[in-house]
Amino acid sequence: MMSIFYITTPIYYPNAPPHIGxxxxxxxxxxxxRYHRLIGDEVFFMTGNDEHGLKLQRAAEKKGVHPKQFVDExxxxxxxxxxxxxxxxxxxxxxTDDYHEKVVKTAIxxxxxxxLVYKASYAGWYCVDCEKFYSPGEYIEINGKxxxxxxxxxxxxxxxxxxxFKLSEFEDFIIDVLKNKDIxxxxxxxxxxxxxxxxxxxxxxxxxRPKERVWWGIEVPFDKNYTVYVxxxxxxxxxxxxxxxxxxxRFNKYWPNVHHVIGKDILWFHTVVWFSILKALDxxxxxxxLVHAFLINxxxxxxxxxxxxxxxxxxxxxxxxSDGVRYILMRVFxxxxxxxxxxxxxDSIYNSELADTLGNLVRRIGVLAKKKLGGIVYKREVDKELxxxxxxxxxxxxxxxxxxxxxxxxxxxxxxxxxxxxxVNLTRPWEKMDPGKELYSLxxxxxxxxxxxxxxxxxxxxxxxxxxxYRIGNPSxxxxxxxxxxxxxDAPILFRKIKx
Ligand code: ME8
Numbered sequence: 001m002m003s004i005f006y007i008t009t010p011i012y013y014p015n016a017p018p019h020i021g022x023x024x025x026x027x028x029x030x031x032x033x034r035y036h037r038l039i040g041d042e043v044f045f046m047t048g049n050d051e052h053g054l055k056l057q058r059a060a061e062k063k064g065v066h067p068k069q070f071v072d073e074x075x076x077x078x079x080x081x082x083x084x085x086x087x088x089x090x091x092x093x094x095x096t097d098d099y100h101e102k103v104v105k106t107a108i109x110x111x112x113x114x115x116l117v118y119k120a121s122y123a124g125w126y127c128v129d130c131e132k133f134y135s136p137g138e139y140i141e142i143n144g145k146x147x148x149x150x151x152x153x154x155x156x157x158x159x160x161x162x163x164x165f166k167l168s169e170f171e172d173f174i175i176d177v178l179k180n181k182d183i184x185x186x187x188x189x190x191x192x193x194x195x196x197x198x199x200x201x202x203x204x205x206x207x208x209r210p211k212e213r214v215w216w217g218i219e220v221p222f223d224k225n226y227t228v229y230v231x232x233x234x235x236x237x238x239x240x241x242x243x244x245x246x247x248x249x250r251f252n253k254y255w256p257n258v259h260h261v262i263g264k265d266i267l268w269f270h271t272v273v274w275f276s277i278l279k280a281l282d283x284x285x286x287x288x289x290l291v292h293a294f295l296i297n298x299x300x301x302x303x304x305x306x307x308x309x310x311x312x313x314x315x316x317x318x319x320x321x322s323d324g325v326r327y328i329l330m331r332v333f334x335x336x337x338x339x340x341x342x343x344x345x346x347d348s349i350y351n352s353e354l355a356d357t358l359g360n361l362v363r364r365i366g367v368l369a370k371k372k373l374g375g376i377v378y379k380r381e382v383d384k385e386l387x388x389x390x391x392x393x394x395x396x397x398x399x400x401x402x403x404x405x406x407x408x409x410x411x412x413x414x415x416x417x418x419x420x421x422x423x424v425n426l427t428r429p430w431e432k433m434d435p436g437k438e439l440y441s442l443x444x445x446x447x448x449x450x451x452x453x454x455x456x457x458x459x460x461x462x463x464x465x466x467x468x469x470y471r472i473g474n475p476s477x478x479x480x481x482x483x484x485x486x487x488x489x490d491a492p493i494l495f496r497k498i499k500x
Contacts (some may be wrong), residue, residue: 002040002041002042003041003042003257004041004043004044004253004254004256004257005032005033005036005040005041005042005043005044005257005259005273005309005442005454006043006044006046006220006242006254006255006257006258006259007029007032007033007036007043007044007045007046007258007259007261008029008045008046008047008238008241008258008259008260008261009025009026009029009046009047009048009261009262009320010025010050010260010261010262010263010266011047011048011049011050011234011237012047012048012049012050012097013050013053013055013056013356014050014051014056014074014075014077014078014080015055015058015059015074015304016054016065016304016314017056017074017077017078017081017311018078018081019302019303019304019310019311019312020295020302020309020310020312020315020329020341021258021263021294021295021301021302021303023081023312023315023325024262024263024295024329024333025261025262025330026047026082026085026087026294027085027087027325027326027329027330028261028330028333028406029045029047029261030045030085030086030087030088030089030326030404030455031326031330031424031455031456032149032259032261032401032404032406032455033088033089034088034454034455034458035047035401035455036477037088038451038455038472038473038474038475039066039474039475040474042247043090044090044091044242044254045088045089045090045091046089046090046091046092046237046238046241046242047082047087047089047092047093047094048091048092048093048094048095048237048241049074049075049078049092049093049094049095050072050095050230050234050237051067051071051075051094051095051183051234052095052096052216052217052218052227052228052234052332053095053131053216053217053229053230053233053430054072054128054131054209054213054214054216054230055128055129055131055230055401055489055500056070056071056216057214057215057216058128060216060415060446061383067215067216068096068175070389071094071096072138075092075094078092079092079270081312084312084313084316084322084327085316085322085326086322086323086326086458086459088235088458091133091241093187093237093240093241095218095233095234095237097240099240099246100236100237100240100241101218102240102245102246103220103236103239103240103244103245104228104232104233104236104240105218105219105221105228106245107230107232107236107277107281108220108221108357109221109222109282110280110281111165111277111280112221112222114280116163116165116166116280117128117163117164117207118163118166119159119161119162119163119164119167120162120164121159121160121162121163121164122158122159122160122161122164122206123157123158123159123160124157124158125139125155125156125157125158125396126145126155126156126157126158127148127150127151127153127155127156128156128266129150129151129153129303129304129305130148130150130151131229131230131231132231133158133205133206134146134148134149134155135203138154138369140152143490150301150303151303151305151306152300152306153305160209160210160213161210162206162207162208162209162210162226163206163207163208163220163223163226164204164205164206164207165204165205165206165207165232165276165277165280166204167202167203167204167205167272167273167276168201168202168203169202170202170272170275170276170279171197171201171202171241173194173275173276173279174197174202174271174272174275174276175194175197175198177275178190178191178193178194178197178271179194181285183269183286183287183288183289184289185288185289185290185291185335185404186291186335186336188336189264189267189271189289189291190271192267192439193267193268193271193272193385196268197272202272204272205229206229207228207229207232208220208223208226208227208228208229209226209227209228209430210225210226210227210268211224211225211226211227212225214227214387215227217229217230218233218371224497231269231273234275235269235270235273235274235277236277237281238258238260238286239251239255242254242255242361255283255284256284256287257287258286258287258288259286259287259288259289259290260286260288260289261290261292262289262290262291262292263291263292263293263294264291264292264293265294265301267291270289270291271289276292281484282494286340289333290335290404291331292334292335293334293335293336293337293338293339294338294339295338295339295341296338296339296340296341297310297340297341301338303342308349310341312325315328315346318343318346318498319346319498320495320496321459322459323354323456323459323460323495324350324354324495325340326456326457327349327350327353327354327410327456327457328349328350330407330410330456331353331405331407331410331411332345332346332348332349332407333407334407335404343369345499350495350498351498351500353499354457354460354494354495355494355495355496355497356497357417357418357421358414358449358453358460358495359493359494359495360421361417361420361424361442361446362464362491362494363491363494364424364494365424365442365443365446365490365491366467366468366488366490366491366492367491368429368430368435368439369439369443369486369488369491370488370491372429372430372432372434372439373434373435373436373437373439375487376485376486376487376488377436377439377440377443377485377486377487377488378436378440378484378485379440379481379483379484379485380436380437380440380441381437382440382441382444382480382481383423383437383438383441385419386419386423386441386442386444386445387441387444388421389419389445390416390444390445390448390478390480391480393412393415393416393448393449393452394448394452394475394476394478396408396409396412397413397452397475398475398476399411400412401455401475402473408454409452412455412458413449413452416445416448416449417445417446417449419445420442420445420446420449420491421469423441423442424438424442429442440486441488442461443468444480444481444483444485446464447465447470447483448467448475448478448480450464450465450472451472451473451478452475454472459499460494460495463472463492464492464494465496466489466490467488467489467490467491467492468486468487468488468489469486469487469488469489470480470486
């Protein structure tokens with residue numbers, strides 16, 4: 001049955017180019033988007049940039065350019081990186097787009113009209129990197145001074161008149177949602193937020209900034225001395241990007257099927273704050289919020305602010321192409337646990353799985369088929385054991401992909417490919433006069449494996465399908481023995497081993 005699958009990434013702050021952490025999220029979203037296209041869903045995949053606020057204002061100031069010029073240039077930089085990583089997004093949203101600004105203004109006005117916004121003074125500790133206030137108990141102290149728990153940088157003291165959103169009014173609603181609705185995945189994250197809300201309650205949040213301090217933002221429609229707080233602005237991208245206000249049919253088509261992918265650093269905003277805003281706007285809550293843990297390096301979350309960034313271009317250089325990088329990131333992908341990035345680990349995954357297992361099998365079978373059978377392999381009965389393994393693997397793979405467990409899905413395919421390599425060693429087709437049965441069995445295994453791996457390594461999978469003459473189809477409708485005749489025109493070397 002065809003369904004609609006709307007998937008989003010966070011919109012990133014373009015104060016610097018994206019790094020491995022952004023790639024982690026974006027590749028994951030891309031893999032889900034590609035999988036859903038393969039199984040016949042109508043997919044809308046959106047990523048983009050979060051272009052307003054103090055962080056961007058300062059980044060532009062530092063460069064001596066107007067923030068608009070700065071974010072324009074950076075939008076191209078982000079798009080270039082996503083192209084390098086073969087990200088198949090359908091739409092790239094920017095919060096400086098005019099339809100988006102209109103949605104933000106209308107939304108904040110609606111909350112104001114409903115009596116959910118009021119003016120009062122605020123004093124507190126602020127992290128510009130998070131664009132977030134931290135209260136005592138939330139921040140950490142280093143040398144007696146408040147520091148951001150994520151970026152480990154000193155917080156700034158802010159005191160100002162601001163507009164508040166009455167988040168406190170939504171406390172019961174939020175508790176009910178986190179307890180009883182199956183939105184946040186994995187569920188442990190819902191329980192984490194629930195625990196915090198139950199313990200501390202919900203305090204109202206500031207949703208505006210005085211222009212004299214933060215002028216780079218969307219003007220508050222009911223007070224021109226203020227700009228809209230960047231997080232309120234940013235979250236609304238998920239609805240403005242599919243035509244909220246402008247094209248309600250389109251909005252109503254995609255919204256009920258939205259899947260937000262985020263890192264756990266922005267969990268609070270995407271549960272408590274986002275769910276309350278949606279409720280206040282009379283919009284249904286998202287279908288799923290998919291949360292993942294961090295990539296870390298020397299114990300710290302990898303990030304621009306921590307200065308331990310790993311550049312996407314370095315990864316692409318080392319692993320030769322986008323496929324290598326995509327595969328490694330998805331192979332280590334973990335929603336619950338932080339993953340320590342290490343070159344040894346990445347190299348060994350690349351060498352043993354992509355080069356030695358998949359690459360080696362494809363090369364061997366391609367060469368053998370050409371040499372022994374002139375490249376033409378007719379349909380034969382598929383080896384019983386292999387055929388059972390193919391079916392089992394497909395079932396598990398589909399189950400894991402439906403559960404967003406890309407890493408496990410990859411691992412079952414690798415197990416199948418290892419079995420196929422063992423079958424080659426056991427049956428020794430190079431010694432046979434007519435190795436038709438063995439080669440056909442192996443080609444069917446390769447076809448199934450590349451079909452399953454296509455969302456992760458689209459270039460390599462397409463290369464094999466072209467060289468061996470078959471189409472990448474729907475992995476939930478794969479039929480063994482469907483191909484009457486393989487025509488092998490090439491025996492590609494997919495991944496060249498790197499020296500460790
Ligand atoms: O927070 N490990 O933007 P941002 C895993 N503009 N994921 C990581 C990561 C790491 N070390 N570093 C970054 C913002 N990420 C806001 C979002 S959405 C309405 C507004 C990924 O540029 C992860 O997805 O700081 C994280 O949530 C996101 O980048 C933060 O990107």
